[in-house]
Amino acid sequence: MKLSRKQVEHIANLARLSLSAKEITQFQEQLSSILDYFEQLQDLDTNDILPTTRVLSIPCRLRTDYPTASLPLDDLLMNAPDTENDQFRVPQILP
Amino acid sequence: MKPNFETIIGLEVHAELETRSKMFCGCPVVDSTEAKPNIAVCPVCAGMPGSLPVVNQQAVEYALKVALALECQINNTSIFARKNYFYPDLPKGYQISQYESPLAHHGHLKIRTQSGEKNIRIRRVHMEEDTGKLTHIPPNNGKPGYSLIDLNRAGVPLLEIVSEPDIRSAEEARSYAVTLRTLLRYLGVNSGDMQKGVIRIEPNVSIRPIGSSEFYTRTEIKNLNSFRALERAVAYEIQRQQNLFRQGKTIVQQTMGWDESHQKTFPQRTKEEEEDYRYFPEPDIPPLVIEDEWIERIRAALPELPAAKYKRFIKTYRLSSDDADLLISAQSISNYFESTVSTCPDIPPRTVANWITGELFGLINQRNITFEDIKILPRELSALLSLLHHGEINTNTAKAVLTEMFETGNDPKTIVSKSGLNQISNIAQIAKIIHDVIAANPKELETYLNGKETVSQWFFGQVMRGTGGKANPKIVKAELNRQLLELKRKQ
Numbered sequence: 001m002k003l004s005r006k007q008v009e010h011i012a013n014l015a016r017l018s019l020s021a022k023e024i025t026q027f028q029e030q031l032s033s034i035l036d037y038f039e040q041l042q043d044l045d046t047n048d049i050l051p052t053t054r055v056l057s058i059p060c061r062l063r064t065d066y067p068t069a070s071l072p073l074d075d076l077l078m079n080a081p082d083t084e085n086d087q088f089r090v091p092q093i094l095p
Numbered sequence: 096m097k098p099n100f101e102t103i104i105g106l107e108v109h110a111e112l113e114t115r116s117k118m119f120c121g122c123p124v125v126d127s128t129e130a131k132p133n134i135a136v137c138p139v140c141a142g143m144p145g146s147l148p149v150v151n152q153q154a155v156e157y158a159l160k161v162a163l164a165l166e167c168q169i170n171n172t173s174i175f176a177r178k179n180y181f182y183p184d185l186p187k188g189y190q191i192s193q194y195e196s197p198l199a200h201h202g203h204l205k206i207r208t209q210s211g212e213k214n215i216r217i218r219r220v221h222m223e224e225d226t227g228k229l230t231h232i233p234p235n236n237g238k239p240g241y242s243l244i245d246l247n248r249a250g251v252p253l254l255e256i257v258s259e260p261d262i263r264s265a266e267e268a269r270s271y272a273v274t275l276r277t278l279l280r281y282l283g284v285n286s287g288d289m290q291k292g293v294i295r296i297e298p299n300v301s302i303r304p305i306g307s308s309e310f311y312t313r314t315e316i317k318n319l320n321s322f323r324a325l326e327r328a329v330a331y332e333i334q335r336q337q338n339l340f341r342q343g344k345t346i347v348q349q350t351m352g353w354d355e356s357h358q359k360t361f362p363q364r365t366k367e368e369e370e371d372y373r374y375f376p377e378p379d380i381p382p383l384v385i386e387d388e389w390i391e392r393i394r395a396a397l398p399e400l401p402a403a404k405y406k407r408f409i410k411t412y413r414l415s416s417d418d419a420d421l422l423i424s425a426q427s428i429s430n431y432f433e434s435t436v437s438t439c440p441d442i443p444p445r446t447v448a449n450w451i452t453g454e455l456f457g458l459i460n461q462r463n464i465t466f467e468d469i470k471i472l473p474r475e476l477s478a479l480l481s482l483l484h485h486g487e488i489n490t491n492t493a494k495a496v497l498t499e500m501f502e503t504g505n506d507p508k509t510i511v512s513k514s515g516l517n518q519i520s521n522i523a524q525i526a527k528i529i530h531d532v533i534a535a536n537p538k539e540l541e542t543y544l545n546g547k548e549t550v551s552q553w554f555f556g557q558v559m560r561g562t563g564g565k566a567n568p569k570i571v572k573a574e575l576n577r578q579l580l581e582l583k584r585k586q
Contacts, residue, residue, distance in 0.1 A: 014180070014181065052382055054239075056381070060380060061149060061381075063150060064152060065115050067115050067120065069137075071125070071136055072137045073133055076140070077133070086133055086563060087245050088246075090241060090244060092231065092240035092241050
C-alpha cells in the first residue's frame with residue numbers, strides 16, 4: 001500500500017513537522033514499507049479470537065489517592081530550551 | 096413568524112474530579128488559578144521518558160459515582176487510550192483518555208424546561224487527564240509572540256460527560272448544564288466553579304430545516320465561563336447558522352470561541368477529524384476491571400440526588416417550584432432549610448423557605464459571599480421567625496434583626512432585647528401613646544371631627560413614627576379608630 005504525498009504531508013502537519021519535498025518522498029517510501037509490513041497481519045485468521053488490547057493478563061493496579069512529592073522546580077525546568085517566570089517558554093503556536 | 100429551523104445541540108462537559116492527587120501520578124492537585132506555576136509536576140505528568148502512569152483509585156470511584164447517578168451502564172472492563180495531538184499544553188504529545196470501551200455509557204439526565212420535564216440521553220462518561228495551562232504573550236514591537244506553560248493542571252483527573260444531541264434550544268442547554276453541575280456538587284466530586292474552569296461546558300450546535308431528520312454540519316463552542324455565556328453563545332450561534340443557511344452559504348465544521356465583550360462567537364480553528372487523533376489502546380495501563388461488587392457498594396452509598404430532593408421538598412413542605420429549585424441548588428442550602436424547619440415546627444415551611452430565598456439570599460448577594468460563610472445558625476433563624484410568629488416583633492424589625500445577625504452572628508433574642516426592638520403589643524401602653532398624640536395635635540383633630548376622616552391615616556403615621564415602628568400596627572389601627580370614634584360621639 002503506497003501512501004500519497006498528500007497523506008504524508010497531512011501526517012507531518014499533525015505532528016507539526018515541516019518536510020522538504022525530498023523528505024516527503026523519503027517518508028512516503030519508509031512509511032509505506034512499514035504499513036506493508038503490518039499488512040502481513042491481514043493474512044491471519046482471527047475469526048475465533050476476541051478483540052484484544054493487551055496480551056498479558058495483569059489486572060490494572062490502582063493507586064491510593066495520596067499526594068507525594070513533586071519535582072523541585074530547578075529539576076523540572078533543567079532541560080527546558082527556554083524558560084520565563086518558572087514556566088516553559090515556547091514559540092507561539094496559534095496566531 | 097413560524098420558525099423554519101430546528102436546533103440540534105449536544106453538550107460535552109469536562110469536570111475535574113476533586114481528588115487529592117493527580118490521575119496517573121502522586122502530584123498534589125492544586126488550584127491552578129492561584130498556585131505558583133509548576134510546583135506540582137513530576138516526571139509522569141511532565142511526560143518524561145521512562146515514567147509510567149498508575150490509575151488513581153479515588154478518581155475511578157468518583158467517576159463511577161457520577162456514572163451511576165446518571166443511570167449509566169458501567170463497562171466492567173474499560174480501556175484507556177492515547178489521543179494523539181501536538182499542542183504545547185500536552186507534554187506527552189498524547190492525552191490518556193478512553194475511546195472504545197469507556198467507563199460508562201447509555202445514561203440519562205432529566206432536566207426541567209418551560210414545557211415540563213425532559214429526558215436528555217447521556218452517550219458516554221469517560222475518564223481522562225487534564226492538560227497544562229498556557230499563557231499566550233502576543234507579539235510586541237516586532238518581537239514575536241510566545242507561550243508560557245504551567246503544568247500544575249496537567250494530569251488532573253478529568254471526567255468527560257457527553258450527551259446525545261437531544262437538546263433543542265439555548266435554554267435547554269443551560270438547564271442541562273445547571274442540572275449536571277448541581278449533581279456533581281451533590282456527589283462531592285466537583286465544586287462547580289466555572290470561573291476557575293474546574294467544569295467546562297462545550298456545546299456543539301447545528302441546525303436543520305424542520306422536517307429533516309439528517310444532521311447538518313455542527314460547530315463546537317469553547318471557553319464559556321458562565322451559564323449566561325453558554326446560553327448567549329448558543330443563541331448567537333443558532334442565529335449565525337440560520338443566516339448562513341438562508342444566504343445559501345456553507346457552515347464550516349469548526350471550533351468557535353466566545354467573545355464575552357462583543358457577545359459573539361468567532362472561529363478558533365478548524366477541528367481535527369476524529370481519525371486525526373489516531374487513538375490506540377494505552378500500552379502502559381492494563382484494562383481497568385471494575386467488579387460488580389464495587390459498583391453496588393458505590394450505588395448503595397449515593398446521597399439523595401437533586402431531582403429526588405426537589406420532588407420531596409414540593410411534596411413534604413408544599414413549596415413552590417421556584418423555592419424548591421433554589422433550596423436544592425446546593426446541599427448546604429437544603430440542609431440549612433431542613434434544620435431550620437425541624438427547629439420551628441409551628442412555622443409553615445413555606446415561610447422559612449421565603450426567608451431563606453428572599454432575605455438571606457439577598458444579604459449573601461449584597462456581600463458577595465457564599466452560603467457556607469453565613470454566621471446565622473439554623474436554630475437562630477428559627478428563633479427569629481418564632482419572635483415574628485408570636486408577634487413580639489414585626490416584619491420590618493425582623494428584617495433589621497436578621498441583617499444584624501448576619502453581620503455579628505449574635506442571636507436574635509439578645510439583639511431584640513438589647514436594642515429595645517420588641518414590638519409594643521400592650522394595649523394600655525399603645526392607648527396612652529395614641530391619647531398623647533391626639534392631645535398634642537388639636538388642629539388635626541378638629542379637621543377630623545369636621546368630617547375629613549382621612550386624617551386618621553395621618554394620626555396612624557404619627558403614632559408609628561413616635562414608637563420607632565415598634566408598635567403592633569394592627570393594634571394601633573384598632574385602638575386609634577376606637578379613640579377617634581369616641582371623640583366624635585362626645586362632640
